Amino acid sequence: MCGLAFLWCQSGVGSANKSRFSEAVKHLKHRGPDEQSVTSIENALLGHVRLSIIDLAESHQPMSSPDQRYSLLFNGEIYNYQKVRETLSDRWAFRSSGDTEVLLAGLVLEGESFLRKLEGMWAFVLWDSHTETALLGRDRIGKKPLFFQCGDQRFSACSELPSLMRFSDHVEEDLDSISDYFRYGYFISGHTAFKGVKEVLPGHVMTCSKGVILKHTPYWELSISSYSGSKSNAAEDIYNTVDSAVRARLVSDVEVGSFLSGGVDSSIITSLARKHYGENLKTFTIGFSSKSYDERDYARQVSNYLVTDHYEEEVTEFRVEEIRSLIQNHVGQPFYDSSIMPTSRVSALASSKVKVALSGDGGDELFCGYQRYKSRKLTGIYGRLPLLVRNQVARMVRAMPEPTDHHSGSVLKKAHLFLSLFERLESERPYTAPRLLSKEQYDVAFPEFGSMGYSDHRLITDSKPSEIVAMMFNDVLTYLPQDIHAKVDRASMSHSLEARAPFMDTSVVELAFSLPLSWQLSPRTNKPMLHKAFEGIIPSEIWRRRKQGFAVPIAEWFKLSLGGELEGLIQEMQTSTSWLNTRFVENMLKDHRLGLRDNSQFLWQLYIYLIWKKSFFE
Secondary structure (H helix, E strand, O other), rough: OOOEEEEOOOOOOHHHHHEEEEEEEEHHHHOOOOOOEEEEEEEEEEEEOOOOOOOOEEEEEEEEEOOOOEEEEEHHHHOHHHHHHHOOOOOOOOOOOHHHHHHHHHHHHHHHHHHHHHOOEEEEEEEEEOOOEEEEEEOOOOOOEEEEEEEOOOOEOOOHHHHHHHHHOOOOOOOOHHHHHHOOOOOOOOOOOOOEEEEOOOOEEEEEEEEEEEEEEEEEOOOOOOOOHHHHHHHHHHHHHHHHHHHHHHOOOOOEEEEEEHHHHHHHHHHHHHHHHHHOOOOEEEEEOHHHHHOOHHHHHHOOOOOOOEEEEHHHHHHHHHHHHHHHHHHHHHOOOOOHHHHHHHHHHOOOOOOOEEOOOOOHOOOOOHHHHHHHHHHHHOOOOHHHHHHHHHHHOOOOOOOOOOHHHHHHHHHHHHHHHHOOHHHHHOOOOOOOOHHHHHHHHOOOOOOOOOOOOOOOOOOOOOOHHHHHHHHHHHHHHHHHHHHHHHHHHOOOOOOOOEOOOHHHHHHHOOOOHHHOOOOOOOHHHHHHHHHHHHHHHHHHHHOOOOOOHHHHHHHOOOHHHHHHHHHHHHOOOOOOOOOHHHHHHHHOOOOOOOOHHHHHHHHHHHHHHHHHHH
């Protein structure tokens, strides 16, 4: 795992640009503390930092072709590189034993179509010094980031936004993107909070020649197919495919561990890893003093069952400086998902023992694990009730204060969340991602945004799926790369830890989307196909527990000092946020403090935006 930086200037890089570039590369050091290099090739600068995982002594970057025409900057891991290398060995004299040279050789010999042969996670820049053309690419589901900026006879690209912004004298907010952030909590694929600063799309390659973008096209697209076997056949295929994906992700020249929350997905991955890795497998979990958010008992139960070398840590508080550091130094733009903080903490814990950790990311999106999928079916039933009945139910529920406990342990909390989801239902059609406010609330909170924003609804072109399948499809292509993968990449790499997600193996993704929804969705069993495939490998209590996720007790924090801090930020920055209806925010905060409604998600979203804006623009 690594970090990369690239800069091309038509007039030459010059000493000032070289100095800025060196600072940008230094700012990526957390992504690769083992090696750092900057290379100048005529009008281009290539920078790389390396976290050595495979071929520790070789595979230095940038890596050049024998004729020195092509130079590669690569961030990621290719899990099937040894097999693919065999197909190239009669045409390429390999000088190293890692995956970097396999990628270089394949791109030089076969071009971008070579990427279809690869399994893994990656972001890369291949520089052709003869034609002054850069080929950029990202893995299929966007595990690894790659941002770029094009204009003023220059082109730059970096693994993280804070480093890329080192090349810019002037930055400006993109209010279309900001409007999307307040809809979804993150930015639409390909866009960022800054005007003119973009991200290479997952599953795409982009060609830029002499500062002009020639194309940005997909080399892979997710499709819906029909599984031809029985449900028992499918369960067996799921087991074998996920097991193979785990085994591939254990290949490393350094020690590998596993994140273990005590949930179904991380427990499955850890169990399979333990089978192949042996009794020395280290597992890691984070807990909270607030019991409704603490999963350590479940994680211990799984660890004892599997006999792993288990490590845990309790989070008693998060300092403001900690979240500011994550946003300013690693994410570089507003990011709503508060679980980035415990993800950072568990990554810090894991990085003290290992360099690589497996995660269960993707299991919910692929195997229908989110409550929003089940709730979408229930809203159809609820919506057919007479309006008088629905209004009466809503009044009864809203009359009772909304708990701040996690929804997994509170029926009343679930009732409040269901009503909120029903209120947002039409706002989420067509579905792009879960929205935080209904359209009516959004229009009141942000009266100037109106129809601003970018569209990212993904159509399934080769079938007519149900609404729930379409939700899962869009979650895999938008929610996963823009939220989950972004969170895990920035949090883990902030502590020089590589995170690998076996559920993101292409074969697992495509198999999951071939299964009938009737097999995937059950009112009684969470993720029934995973249950059928893996029932015997983890404790039965784990299957029966309520789904919780890596939640953070921010609702409690806003009733305390964080609410006051938010009020101060709003007042301090009201001139630069004239598009915000502060009265709406004041009412949301008031209701939250009184315990009438849990508005912490929106309040947190606004809080993160304001601390980002203050750090970058004030």
